[in-house]
Amino acid sequence: MQPEIDAKSAPGDAASDKTVDAGEIRHFDHLSGKWWDRRGPFGALHRMTPARVMYIRQHAQRLLGQERSSGLKGLSILDIGCGGGILAEPLCRLGARVTGIDASAEAIKAARDHAGTAGLDISYAAMTAEELAAGMKRKRRRFDIVIASEVIEHVADRPQFLKTMADFAHGNDASMAVLTTINRSLMGVALAKYAAEYLLHLAPKGTHDPHKFVRPEELREEAARAGIDLDDITGIRPTVFGDFALSGPPAVNYAASGLIRR
Secondary structure, eight states: OOOOOOOOOOOOOHTTTOOOHHHHHHHHTTGGGGTOOOOTHHHHHHHHHHHHHHHHHHHHHHHHHOEEEEEEEEOOOEEEETTTTTTTHHHHHHHHHEEEEEHHHHHHHHHHHHHHHHHHHOOEEEOHHHHHHHHHHTTTOOOEEEEEEEEEESSSHHHHHHHHTTTOSSSSOOOEEEEEOOOOOOIIIIOOOOIIIIOOOOOOSSSSOOOGGOOOHHHHHHHHHHHHEEEEEEEEETTSSSSSOSSOSSSSSEEEEEEOOO
16 A cells, blocks of 8 residues: 655645646646546647656666666656646556645546546645645655656746755655656747647647746756756657657657756
């Protein structure tokens, strides 16, 4: 069984809400019943997930020495902004001990319900990253992999969010961070915002604020100041088959990974 998450020692609202955009949470609360509709508003996220999982596995091998044949067995993973569990579930199936948190209580309910139906042991909690970090300081519990996938373009304070991600690293052993997000390039704004939301209907209208998209060099610099060395950035591109692949420049969607310094 997964350990319970302790939120009792969470800080007050001002601290825990520092990186949370309330408007973003309301938006995703409204969509909570559609997380597992593969033809619905999260369909593109479902199609991107095999590429996301492949990236996490590749860099767990590279940075943590995880053997390819073992999947993610034995690794503890924190999925920040897990939504309805679209990424958490395949990571659990690969043998990881997964903890998923999200500021949307409705998303967490959807995640718990789906994991229960699938018979998957994933520890979910409706809370912010800051709340979890505060609650874990006393227990000194940390994670091998800390993930923020399709999340950082929705937070209110990106540098603070990255610092909180770094707080979840082990003190002595290696921990790695993984992020996937959208480039604030001309192509990124045109395709991920306007084409995806208004022309192709790959995401609900209003899902993204292009001002929150982040260029790879900006993310790398901000992460370094937070104690995360992002030494790999890889593009995620759509294929002619309707899914996504890891290759090419980070023109629109991209993944980044590296070790967390403690």
